[in-house]
Amino acid sequence: MSTILLIEQVLNGLQSGVMLFLMAAGLTLIFGVMGLINLAHGSLYMVGAFAAAAVAGATGSFVLALIASLVAAAAAGAVVELTVIRRLYDRDHLDQVLATFALILIFSEGTRWIFGSFPLFLDIPDALAGPVMLPGGIQYPLYRLVIIGVGLVVAIGLFQLIARTRIGIRIRAGESDREMIAALGVDISKLYTIVFALGAALAGLAGALVGAIQSVQVGMGEPVLILAFVVIVIGGIGSIKGALVGALLVGLTDTLGGVLLPGFFATFMEPSAATAVGSSLASMSIYILMAGVLLFRPTGLYGGR
């Protein structure tokens, strides 16, 4: 295994980790503030990707496509919150799981109805296409580097938003005592709609950014959703910091496991068996990581409750 390949894979792991963070941050905020488990978060990711692909196809502009993904996902999130999610806050988790599962069915089949079963393609803009030379003679796709950058900027912005702004203070207050801030005159249902739309917009952005690397298709959101669940279970539900650490851990484990494990088994097994064992173990590696974390910290790395 050459060093260059290893560094490339570390960068790939960072890139998938950062995108996972965008998904997980919304999920963990929604859970932390509203106490809601939202399976339909993956659908909002898909909505963002489809909106971006449709707008990019019509206008040819990647920036407009990104804006469209944010707007479409936030709007879809707000509509869903106002019509369905709002009724679920006082219900038990079973009702939340089923209602949001129903939303997945509606979103997925609805999207298939509108766009058809064939995947759409979202092209990387020309300015960001092609590789870039990193120090040490490593060639790496510029677009993926930009994604890492965008993800980190959004992460910093989110931390600032939560820590410094008035809305952030309200979100944190809502997490710790919703009756009290309602009594203090904060419109709690408006706050919930805003938080849900914010989480949805982050998911939509992730969908659009990743959609340019992979294809945009129905069902693209669910694998990411489940990874995001693993992330917030590892990081601790409700903790944005936990979501960031968990997302990077999961991104790196998933990527590096797939590259390193088959090679590791090849050192003492015959090649075909090593590939089989290595790739199956690699596909399970993040779940093994999660089980390991849970053994020692049942509420996740940064989970207080």
Place this chain on the structure above:
Amino acid sequence: MSRTGLINLALFAMLPLTAGAALMLDEPFIITLATKVAILALAGVGLNIALGLGGLVSLGHAAFFGIGGYAMGILASHAQSFVPLMETPFLIEGTRSMPVIWLVAVIAGALAALAIGALSLRTTGVYFIMITLAFGQMLYYFAISWPAYGGEDGLSIYVRNGFPGLNTLDPIQFFGIAFVILALALWGAGRLAASPFGLALSAARQNEARVETVGLSPYRLRLLAFVISGAVTALAGALFADLNRFVSPTMLSWQMSGEIMIFIILGGVGRLYGPVAGAALFILLEHVLGGLSDFWHVYLGLLLLLVVLFARGGIIGALAGREVAHD
């Protein structure tokens, strides 16, 4: 007899009556649909032991369903190719006998539920939901990436496995097998709910602290319930794979977990016969709506949303009115 009792009796009689009528009218496809309902209802009965009785919202029961399916697929494929599963230290051969396959499926499902449950039950609430989901996905990806048994393509079995004294390829006889197992499972689940164990489990769902105070361990009660639940679901998986003569990672996917849960909700949570009503309605919708539109999942989603938001007792709740079964 109470109204719920009458509804339960009607639901129970509905399956053999449908299958019998289909036999007279010579409609083997309808018999197969009735068999499918019976098998999926059995999976629902399994999940209901954990979900309805124990309050454990497991979103990973497809794992056990799929393990049952693969138990059948692996044993039957080895019997089909005459290659033993293992030669050292002792010889294990594949088999085509349903009772043996069921036994293996039940044991494998119980062991998997023991391992997954022991870890997952350390957590509660929303963590539990996500962790069971994640373990389910772990097995799903394992099945996809493990090439020995078909990987993503799954395993096909040419001939349905045999049951001593019966011709399982005859739809009505296979329906009989599935229906008798469902009846036994319903009877067993009813007895379980009324047993000291079932009452303690129900109590642990309602008030954990009190159960602990009287000296019972909620963790152990829940783990046992989870294991029984996994074993029953695995049995349903083995039958389902035999019905289709095919097993693939789809049986392990989380959509499958969601569907098994939908059977329970459509029928009514915490009702013994809820999964039977739910599975029947699901298959009916699949065929009625599926015939009208390729995108019938949209309507299924809307219906499910309406049931969750406005009709919380499901079908049985709507029919039986306010009278609550056991809760």
